[in-house]
Amino acid sequence: MWRDKTIASLEKRFYWPHLRKDVGTIVKKCYTCQVSKGQSQKTDLYMPLPIPNDIWQDLSMDFVPGLLRTQRGVDVDASNIAKLFFREVVRLHGEFYRSPQTDGQTEVTNRTLGNMIRCVCGDKPKQWDLTLPQVEFAYNSTVHSATGKTPFALVYTFVPRHVVDLIKLPKAPRVSVVAENIAEEIIAVKDSVKAKLEATGLKNKVVVDKRRRVKVFNVGDDVMVFLRKERFPSGTYSKLQPHKYGPFKVTSKINDNAYVVALPDFMNISNTF
Structure with missing residues (x-):
């Protein structure tokens, strides 16, 4: 992706033989790109x-x-x-x-x-x-x-x-x-x-x-919720904490990929997953 965007930007302003090949080689070997993405x-x-x-x-x-x-x-x-x-x-x-x-x-x-x-x-x-x-x-x-x-x-x-x-x-x-x-x-x-x-x-x-699996829930189902690091309030996350919490009731369904869950008040995070 970064290669294509760099090529698109350069081609508007510059030209040299093998521009695409050169940019691809540079981006592939770019240390900053590799450690940042x-x-x-x-x-x-x-x-x-x-x-x-x-x-x-x-x-x-x-x-x-x-x-x-x-x-x-x-x-x-x-x-x-x-x-x-x-x-x-x-x-x-x-x-x-x-x-x-x-x-x-x-x-x-x-x-x-x-x-x-x-x-x-x-x-x-x-x-x-x-x-x-x-x-x-x-x-x-x-x-x-x-x-x-x-x-x-x-x-x-x-x-x-x-x-x-x-x-x-x-x-x-x-x-x-x-x-x-x-x-x-x-x-x-x-x-x-x-x-x-x-x-x-x-x-x-x-x-x-083709690479994903179907998992659909209904209102009233008991589910476990996965909490990523950014879900935790600032200063409360620890790598030793459980990855999943529950079970909690599904209270409403937004679509097949988004649900509202009845979380305890003390968790103090968004209840939409």
């Missing part, structure tokens, strides 16, 4: 997310606990996060329907951003907060395999210049584009991306489901 394997069946009809129609939100305290020591609470969310998202794009459940899309994004931050931080992990603007820009200007386009291109119809683009500014004057042409292009891009996402989702489901 993780791997995972799911056991549940692949369930594609509903395809939105427009940008900012569907929003995923998650928290990433367990990060090192930065050198600046700045911390935030729920109130500050809520104010930030309303100022930067709701104020500009409106309200969103709340559906508390886990989705692989958010987990993959978190893992990708974590790998990128790890690569940029290097031997200064307590400065991870300083890398966030760079990582966000890099992520949004990188072609994604599901859409074939960058997030910048989907939202703004163009990709902002990189630092390397400023080495030599273009001499040709910029030509304004008629608004009608821009609108037609946006509509065409949305239709194309939606069709490609639907096709990619179906293709991924066929491939992924």
